[in-house]
Amino acid sequence: MTAAVQVSPVMRLPPPLLFVVTFFAGIGLERLVPLQIPSSVAAVSRPIGIGLLACGVLLAVACVGMFLVGRTTIVPHGEASRLITHGPYRLTRNPMYVSLALTYLGVACMLVQPWSLLLLPFPVALVNAIVIPFEEARLREIFGDEFRQYCSQVRRWI
Secondary structure (H helix, E strand, C coil): CCHHHCCCHHHHCCHHHHHHHHHHHHHHHHHHCCCCCCHHHHHHHHHHHHHHHHHHHHHHHHHHHHHHHCCCCCCCCCCCCCCCCCHHHHCCCCHHHHHHHHHHHHHHHHCCCHHHHHHCHHHHHHHHHHHHHHHHHHHHHHHCHHHHHHHHHCCCCC
16 A cells, blocks of 8 residues: 555544544534524424434435445445445545435424534545545546546535
């Protein structure tokens, strides 16, 4: 493994765990310093949250299914055997992380957790700054020009 793709300590944690820990930090902050949310906002927030949660879970299931069918790894520091470029991967190089953010957002809205909503940028920033660059460096090593071509055609996020 080259120096460019050394495993960061953050990579030792599964990316979903980054989101879960952040979410619970938000719950803790909400208990310490509650934010007042008008009941009309809470009433709208819950059904929106259910929709976002459903979209996030469906996207995650679809992505994991594609990796299982393609017989490649979903583990960020695992060895990819195939480059997945169809389905949601035609629109974003990271639909699994999009699904994590949607699921997180959905649960936060559903449970009316304003601190968790405010903290969502933190796991997204960690994934964007550490996990995705690591994964992309690995994919460039493994798939070379095929991955570079894919990156030139599909955005990192949406």
